Amino acid sequence: MGTKEIDLDLENKLIVKAYRNVLKSIRRTITREDKAAIRKAFEISLEAHKNMRRKSGEPYIIHPLAVAQICAEEIGLGVTSVICALLHDTVEDTDITLDLLRLKFGDKVALIIDGLTKISGVLDQPDKSIQAENFKKMLLTLSDDVRVILIKLADRLHNMRTLDSMSPKSQLKIASETAYVYAPLAHRLGLYAIKSELEDLSTKYLQSESYNYVKVKLNETKTQRNKYIRNFIEPFIQDLESQGLTYEVKGRPKSIHSILQKMKKQNVSFEEVYDLFAIRIIIDTPIETEKSDCWKVYSIVTDYYTPNPDRLRDWVSTPKANGYESLHTTVMGPKGRWVEVQIRTKRMDEIAEKGYAAHWKYKDNGQASDNGLEGWLSRVREILESPDSNAMDFLDDFKLALYTDEIFVFTPKGDLRKLPAGSSVLDFAFDIHSDLGINCIGAKLNNKLVPISHQLNNGDQVEILSSSKQKPNEDWFNFVITAKAKSKIREYFKQIRLKASQMGKEILERKFKNSKIGFNSDNLQILAKHYKLKTVSDLYYKLANEEIDRTKMDIEAILIADKNKPADIQTPAVTKPKPAANLPLDAVILSENEANMPYGFAKCCNPIPGDEIFGFVTIGEGVKIHRTSCPNALALMSNYGYRIIKAKWANAEELPKKAFVSSIKVSGIDSVGIVSIITDTISKQLQVNMKSISITSNEGLFEGNIVLEVLDTRQLETIMLAIKNASDLISVNRIDLS
Numbered sequence: 001m002g003t004k005e006i007d008l009d010l011e012n013k014l015i016v017k018a019y020r021n022v023l024k025s026i027r028r029t030i031t032r033e034d035k036a037a038i039r040k041a042f043e044i045s046l047e048a049h050k051n052m053r054r055k056s057g058e059p060y061i062i063h064p065l066a067v068a069q070i071c072a073e074e075i076g077l078g079v080t081s082v083i084c085a086l087l088h089d090t091v092e093d094t095d096i097t098l099d100l101l102r103l104k105f106g107d108k109v110a111l112i113i114d115g116l117t118k119i120s121g122v123l124d125q126p127d128k129s130i131q132a133e134n135f136k137k138m139l140l141t142l143s144d145d146v147r148v149i150l151i152k153l154a155d156r157l158h159n160m161r162t163l164d165s166m167s168p169k170s171q172l173k174i175a176s177e178t179a180y181v182y183a184p185l186a187h188r189l190g191l192y193a194i195k196s197e198l199e200d201l202s203t204k205y206l207q208s209e210s211y212n213y214v215k216v217k218l219n220e221t222k223t224q225r226n227k228y229i230r231n232f233i234e235p236f237i238q239d240l241e242s243q244g245l246t247y248e249v250k251g252r253p254k255s256i257h258s259i260l261q262k263m264k265k266q267n268v269s270f271e272e273v274y275d276l277f278a279i280r281i282i283i284d285t286p287i288e289t290e291k292s293d294c295w296k297v298y299s300i301v302t303d304y305y306t307p308n309p310d311r312l313r314d315w316v317s318t319p320k321a322n323g324y325e326s327l328h329t330t331v332m333g334p335k336g337r338w339v340e341v342q343i344r345t346k347r348m349d350e351i352a353e354k355g356y357a358a359h360w361k362y363k364d365n366g367q368a369s370d371n372g373l374e375g376w377l378s379r380v381r382e383i384l385e386s387p388d389s390n391a392m393d394f395l396d397d398f399k400l401a402l403y404t405d406e407i408f409v410f411t412p413k414g415d416l417r418k419l420p421a422g423s424s425v426l427d428f429a430f431d432i433h434s435d436l437g438i439n440c441i442g443a444k445l446n447n448k449l450v451p452i453s454h455q456l457n458n459g460d461q462v463e464i465l466s467s468s469k470q471k472p473n474e475d476w477f478n479f480v481i482t483a484k485a486k487s488k489i490r491e492y493f494k495q496i497r498l499k500a501s502q503m504g505k506e507i508l509e510r511k512f513k514n515s516k517i518g519f520n521s522d523n524l525q526i527l528a529k530h531y532k533l534k535t536v537s538d539l540y541y542k543l544a545n546e547e548i549d550r551t552k553m554d555i556e557a558i559l560i561a562d563k564n565k566p567a568d569i570q571t572p573a574v575t576k577p578k579p580a581a582n583l584p585l586d587a588v589i590l591s592e593n594e595a596n597m598p599y600g601f602a603k604c605c606n607p608i609p610g611d612e613i614f615g616f617v618t619i620g621e622g623v624k625i626h627r628t629s630c631p632n633a634l635a636l637m638s639n640y641g642y643r644i645i646k647a648k649w650a651n652a653e654e655l656p657k658k659a660f661v662s663s664i665k666v667s668g669i670d671s672v673g674i675v676s677i678i679t680d681t682i683s684k685q686l687q688v689n690m691k692s693i694s695i696t697s698n699e700g701l702f703e704g705n706i707v708l709e710v711l712d713t714r715q716l717e718t719i720m721l722a723i724k725n726a727s728d729l730i731s732v733n734r735i736d737l738s
């Protein structure tokens with residue numbers, strides 16, 4: 001074993017330099033006391049971590065320094081956050097105690113570090129429900145001090161930037177967690193730059209081949225892109241200047257993640273993604289004339305290029321809840337290409353890149369603006385405090401809330417309410433008041449009557465109609481998307497069930513009394529079993545609902561019959577694991593420890609050779625091989641990271657010459673002979689086996705699923721291309737979910 005030479009002098013120099021950079025990056029004026037406190041935090045952290053190294057071999061202190069740097073430079077946080085970032089791993093990983101930190105830095109710092117220590121275990125839990133519980137806790141701390149979340153995001157960002165030195169297994173777990181929770185969180189908090197970097201970094205590890213492909217393509221087309229941008233702005237530069245506007249133009253390519261999403265969603269090649277970049281015009285203008293100056297720029301740009309009226313987004317007049325302000329339009333640029341133009345001021349740009357922290361900065365300057373954070377936090381708090389505390393439901397609802405955009409609707413009095421896009425009349429009713437929700441029978445929408453399920457649009461004015469006779473039913477869950485409405489409806493049913501069970505119990509108690517039989521749990525269990533029910537409370541409930549006819553219930557007969565039954569044959573507690581559905585083909589190589597486990601292919605994504613894959617250890621069915629792009633993969637990897645194993649395909653020569661099942665979807669315009677064109681292409685020209693084909697046609701459009709037997713992705717791609725080329729009227733996609 002060779003030992004790596006460590007140059008301690010050089011390391012110390014690097015550490016000192018990193019520390020100085022942190023100080024430099026704090027953009028607010030700092031007092032001498034602040035500086036002394038930061039120095040103290042640095043020294044404590046340096047001493048506490050002194051014998052620790054990161055997986056990369058670097059001294060550990062580099063990590064807290066980098067996190068502090070991100071907090072100050074990229075999120076725009078101040079002194080307290082920098083101190084906390086420097087100390088964020090000390091309580092968890094070293095001998096430093098919270099009491100010591102409280103003594104040295106005060107209550108505020110101690111509170112934030114405590115929050116950071118507590119949430120650090122979040123998502124490391126193998127048990128999904130514990131994980132959800134932890135996530136809930138994490139969000140609760142958010143209402144104490146949002147800096148806990150911001151520092152946590154900085155911590156995650158640095159870990160993602162340095163993920164190369166981790167084992168492939170940890171890479172998959174950490175990257176999927178990041179895509180699953182942290183990127184949406186950054187998005188919700190308005191930290192767009194951090195959100196896209198987190199997404200890109202996760203893609204780098206989860207779909208490395210696709211990631212590298214787009215990265216190379218982006219580099220190759222850079223000059224071409226810059227030229228296009230120069231041509232685009234050239235005609236109107238003069239006008240901007242003659243209006244006395246100070247401006248800066250940036251051409252921002254889309255993130256690799258979003259380009260890949262587009263390619264996949266629209267089934268197009270890199271070259272066909274038309275909006276690879278957006279042109280951003282940033283003007284430097286005082287806050288009083290911001291709005292009119294942005295529209296001035298809009299008017300200049302659209303003098304030269306025709307705008308698409310459907311793509312105008314005005315977040316200058318009504319900012320997004322996370323504080324985002326900008327004016328977006330899409331215009332027809334040179335060479336007949338649609339180009340997205342984002343118009344905003346320097347202040348707006350900073351908020352868009354750095355989120356709330358930048359807001360606070362502007363607030364400090366006395367230019368308070370309603371940033372919506374308070375509103376968002378109170379909504380989160382509302383969900384957290386609702387008595388229906390099923391953490392799993394909460395996690396799902398919350399994740400939904402993170403992803404969806406918002407709509408604005410008005411009450412009859414003209415008050416503005418923000419709701420997630422896709423909200424219904426019923427969501428709106430519950431948003432106003434839970435009683436109004438429970439009794440809602442419909443609404444008057446812009447003076448037209450609509451049902452409770454009606455989906456609301458931006459700008460709708462809604463008057464809820466209610467009746468005290470109205471009661472929720474199970475269908476209501478299909479009409480609502482907000483967490484508040486869902487939890488109120490669940491709560492309603494819980495109450496109803498509770499009452500019904502109470503009634504059922506009384507009925508049964510009377511019956512027992514009349515038959516002079518002991519009302520005890522043994523007898524009740526036998527009765528429940530007789531009706532094939534899991535619990536006695538199910539029995540109460542069914543009795544109250546008259547799903548069980550109490551008049552025909554003969555308790556005595558049931559109990560006697562039970563006594564005369566032969567004793568249950570003991571079933572063994574542990575059942576033997578079932579063998580994997582399709583036994584080893586030697587097609588896939590699993591990582592060393594699990595090399596000999598039986599495996600099979602996941603039905604949800606049908607991987608075939610050539611796909612990027614991973615293994616998931618199931619209970620009783622060996623290892624299931626999924627595609628890393630499987631719709632279930634993110635959730636699996638981030639929730640059950642410890643059951644993920646690395647898997648790859650055997651070399652081409654060693655792959656069994658076996659056909660793998662894969663499905664494609666064809667759709668397009670119905671014309672005579674379309675089915676025979678498709679089937680001819682597949683079976684005659686390419687001589688590939690079709691396992692099944694089903695095509696349905698509706699109003700001139702057809703859609704069909706074809707199940708094929710192929711050798712690998714290359715063959716599948718050839719088939720898809722051939723079908724596409726056979727007729728202009730057909731489009732072809734691979735199906736993920738079967």
Ligand code: MN
Pocket residue numbers: 063088089155
């Ligand atoms: Mn850390």
